[in-house]
Amino acid sequence: MRWPSDEPVRSHASHTPIDLPEPPSGADPLGEGGAFGGADSWGGGPAPGPDPARTDPAVLGALLARHGWRRRGGAPGRYARWTPPGPGSRGTSLLVPESRAFPDCEDLLAEALTALTHSAAPSAREVLVGLTVPSDEIRWWRDVPPGPSGAAEWTVQEQLRAAARQLLLAGALAVRGRAGYYGARHRRQAQESLGGVLVGPAPAGRELTAFLPVTTGRAVAVRLHHALSAAREATDYQRATGGMEAFDSAVEAGVSRELTEALVALVRGTEGARVALAWAPGAGVPEGCAARPEPVEFSPGDLPALREAGKRYLRDEPSVPVRITGAVIRMRRAGPNGDGSVRLRVLAGAEIPHVRVALDEESYRVAGQAHLLGLPIRVVGRLESRGGFRRLTDASGVVPVQVDEAERDRLMKSLQENLDYFEEVCGGGD
Numbered sequence: 001m002r003w004p005s006d007e008p009v010r011s012h013a014s015h016t017p018i019d020l021p022e023p024p025s026g027a028d029p030l031g032e033g034g035a036f037g038g039a040d041s042w043g044g045g046p047a048p049g050p051d052p053a054r055t056d057p058a059v060l061g062a063l064l065a066r067h068g069w070r071r072r073g074g075a076p077g078r079y080a081r082w083t084p085p086g087p088g089s090r091g092t093s094l095l096v097p098e099s100r101a102f103p104d105c106e107d108l109l110a111e112a113l114t115a116l117t118h119s120a121a122p123s124a125r126e127v128l129v130g131l132t133v134p135s136d137e138i139r140w141w142r143d144v145p146p147g148p149s150g151a152a153e154w155t156v157q158e159q160l161r162a163a164a165r166q167l168l169l170a171g172a173l174a175v176r177g178r179a180g181y182y183g184a185r186h187r188r189q190a191q192e193s194l195g196g197v198l199v200g201p202a203p204a205g206r207e208l209t210a211f212l213p214v215t216t217g218r219a220v221a222v223r224l225h226h227a228l229s230a231a232r233e234a235t236d237y238q239r240a241t242g243g244m245e246a247f248d249s250a251v252e253a254g255v256s257r258e259l260t261e262a263l264v265a266l267v268r269g270t271e272g273a274r275v276a277l278a279w280a281p282g283a284g285v286p287e288g289c290a291a292r293p294e295p296v297e298f299s300p301g302d303l304p305a306l307r308e309a310g311k312r313y314l315r316d317e318p319s320v321p322v323r324i325t326g327a328v329i330r331m332r333r334a335g336p337n338g339d340g341s342v343r344l345r346v347l348a349g350a351e352i353p354h355v356r357v358a359l360d361e362e363s364y365r366v367a368g369q370a371h372l373l374g375l376p377i378r379v380v381g382r383l384e385s386r387g388g389f390r391r392l393t394d395a396s397g398v399v400p401v402q403v404d405e406a407e408r409d410r411l412m413k414s415l416q417e418n419l420d421y422f423e424e425v426c427g428g429g430d
Contacts, residue, residue, distance in 0.1 A: 050113055050128065050131035050132050052106050052107075052109040052110040052113060053106055055109050055113065055131060056100075056282055057096055057097045057098060057099055057100060057102075057105065057109065058098075058099065058281070059130075059131065059281045059282045060096055060109070060112070060127070060131060061080065061082075061096050061098075062281035063126075063127045063130045063131065063281060064082050064094070064096070064127060066137075066278055066281075067085070067123035067126050067127055068084075068085030068086075068123055069082045069083065069084055069085060069094075069123065069127075070082065070083050070084075070085065072093070078097065078098055078102055079095055079096060079097045079098060079102060079108065080095075080096050080098065081093050081094070081095055081096075082094045082096060084119060084121035084123060084124065085121070085123060086121070092115070092119060092121075094111075094112040094115055094116065095108050095111065095112060096108070096109070096112055097109070113128070113131075116128055122200075122201075122203070125200070126200060126209060129198060129200075129211050130211070130280065130281075133196075133198065133211060133213050134213065134214045134215075134280045134282050134283055135198070135211035135212055135213050135214060135217070135280055136211075136212045136214060136217065136218060136221040136277065136278065136279050136280050136283075137209055137210070137211055137212075137277065137278045137280075138164075138167075138168070138209070138210045138212065138221065138224065138275065138276070138277050139207065139208070139209045139210075139275070139276045139277075139278075140160060140163070140164050140167075140207065140208045140209075140266065140273065140274075140275055141206060141207050141273060141274050141275075141276075141295075142156075142159075142160055142205070142206050142207075142266065142267075142270045142272075142273045143206070143270050143271040143272045143273065144156055144205060144206055144269065144270050144271075146204065153205065156205035157205040159205070159265065159268075159269065160205055160206070160208050160266075161199075161208065162265060163262055163263075163265040163266035164199075164208050164210060164266075166258065166261060166262035166265055167224065167259065167262040167263070167266065167275070168194055168197065168210065168212075168220065168224075169187075169190055169191065169194070169258065169262075170224075170227070170254075170256060170258040170259035170261075170262050171220040171221070171223045171224035171227065171254065171259075172190035172191070172193050172194055172220050172223075173185075173186050173187070173190045173256065173258055174223045174224075174227060174254035174256065174259070175190070175193070175219045175220055175223050176189060176190060176351070178251055178252055178254065179251070179256060179317060180251050180256055180257060180312075180313035180314075180316060180317045181256060181257040181258070181313045181314050181317040181385060182256060182257075182258055182389075183352075183385065183387075183388030183389035183390065184352045184353065184354075184388045184389050184390050185350070185351050185352050185389050186351045187352075187353075188351075188353055189351060193216065193217070193220065194217070194220070195216075196212075196213045196216050196217065197210055197211065197212055197213075197217060198210070198211040198213075199211070214280045214283045218283070218286065221277060221279075221286075222286045222288075222289060223254045224254070224275075224277065225277050225286075225289050225290075225293055226253045226254055226288075226289075227250075227253050227254030227255050227256075227259055228275055228277075228296040229253070229296060230249075230250040230253035230254070230255050231250060231255045231259060231260065231263065231296075231306075232296050232297075232298070233246060233250070234246035234247045234249075234250045234255065234305075234309070235298070235302045235305045235306060235309075238305040238308075238309075239301070239302070239305055244308065244309065244312055247309040247312060247313075251313075255309075256313060257309075257310045257313035257314050257317075260306045260307070260309045260310040260313070261310055263298055263302075263306050264303055264306050264307060264310070266298070267298045267299065267300060267302065267303060267306075268300075268303065270300070271299075271300070272297060272298065272299045272300070273297070273298055273299075274295040274296060274297040274298070275295065275296050276293070276294075276295035276296075277293050278292070278293075279291075314385070317385040318385065319382040319383060319384045319385055319393070320350075320382065320383040320389070321380075321381075321382055321383075322349050322350050322380070322381065322382070322383050322392070323349050323378065323379070323380045324344065324346055324348070324349035324350050324355060324378070324379055324380075324381070324383075324392065325346075325347045325348040325349055325376055325377070325378045325401055326344030326345055326346045326347055326349075326355065326376055326377065326379075327344060327345045327347060327371070327376045328342050328343070328344060328367050328368070328370065328371040328376070328377065329343050329344065329345050329354075330342065330343035331343075331364070331367065331368060331371075333364060337361060338361055339358065339359065339360050339361055339364065340358075340359055340361075340364040341356055341357065341358050341359065342356070342357050342359060342364070342367050343355070343356050343357075344356075344357060344376075344377070344379075347376055349378075350383055350389075352383075352389060352390065354390065355383070355390055355391065355392050356390060356391050356392070357379060357381065357391075357392040357395050358391075358392075358393065358395060359395055359398065363379075363395065363396075363398040366398045366399070366400070367398055369400070370400035370401075373400070375400040375401060375402065375403065376400070376401045376403060377398055377399065377400055377401060378397070378398070378399050378400075378401050379392065379395050379396070379397060379398045380395070380396050380397045381393055381394050381395040381396065382394050
């Protein structure tokens with residue numbers, strides 16, 4: 001291979017190798033454990049690095065520039081030399097060809113990727129992630145006071161991660177449909193759509209980056225791009241005029257109670273926060289989006305408007321008429337006769353996992369008989385926003401629904417495993 005004689009070949013520094021991320025399998029990135037992808041680090045273990053034969057030099061150069069690497073010379077139109085940001089970058093440089101038409105391009109890329117793998121610069125890892133899993137990047141910053149010796153308190157880091165999770169979930173919910181308040185609706189599907197998200201460390205609790213794979217996460221990134229801008233504009237309008245009308249129209253862009261609560265969590269306890277989004281270089285710019293979106297900033301002065309908007313969304317979201325098919329998993333009433341309530345595992349009719357239904361005596365009897373036969377029921381009513389769309393009111397038309405034998409056997413097994421729930425005596429609510 002022929003190396004340009006006037007440029008260094010690779011990093012001369014000695015550093016500890018790092019492993020590349022592997023998208024987690026089956027993890028809940030928004031679960032109670034508190035970590036994206038089920039772990040605080042990049043994921044499940046070592047994964048193969050970027051393949052030099054498939055690496056686009058232009059994408060590598062764009063990622064290096066995005067993450068603060070500095071271009072220092074090279075031969076225009078042929079190759080460029082890049083050095084990492086910050087102190088301690090002497091002796092470390094990468095040669096990156098301008099295109100695959102450059103002689104020995106693949107060998108140059110292999111050397112550059114090896115040097116990145118051994119680099120101690122935190123940005124090197126983020127560049128490798130972007131090459132391994134083409135992703136849109138969302139970055140959060142919080143202006144928080146430093147702890148002792150610059151270290152962050154554990155609670156500060158947890159606050160940043162929690163707010164970031166809330167914001168991604170709000171974006172995923174908005175992809176499923178527009179609403180001022182979602183409650184339990186669409187939540188399971190939204191969480192599942194974020195299963196491939198990767199996240200970097202949160203240095204000093206001030207900064208966090210999430211990588212949304214283009215193949216599964218671009219719709220979320222696009223929705224957040226529009227929703228954050230709309231939330232900023234609506235907040236400015238409220239602060240200037242005192243009116244909340246802009247938040248009503250912002251719902252169409254993806255703003256919701258869930259998003260305003262996420263922004264409140266992000267800003268609370270700081271002197272300000274901002275969110276920036278960058279598109280995957282190799283995937284192009286989504287239609288209707290800015291090529292280089294400006295960071296969206298929020299300050300403590302925005303909190304009253306955001307909180308009021310959240311209350312408004314909760315108060316104004318209407319109940320929804322539905323016809324739900326569900327399996328009875330719990331029954332309660334105050335005595336051997338009279339009205340009662342049942343809890344259904346929703347099979348069809350609403351994108352929520354469970355719902356509580358108040359029934360009159362006859363409907364309650366029908367629900368109990370259907371369950372003893374291993375059959376779900378169908379019921380018509382209104383899904384109430386109060387309580388998070390988990391309660392059905394004005395229920396009527398309760399009838400058993402025929403299902404195939406496999407589903408019936410599964411429902412009967414559920415009955416046997418949950419006999420304790422079927423109480424015809426006094427008891428508390430669900």
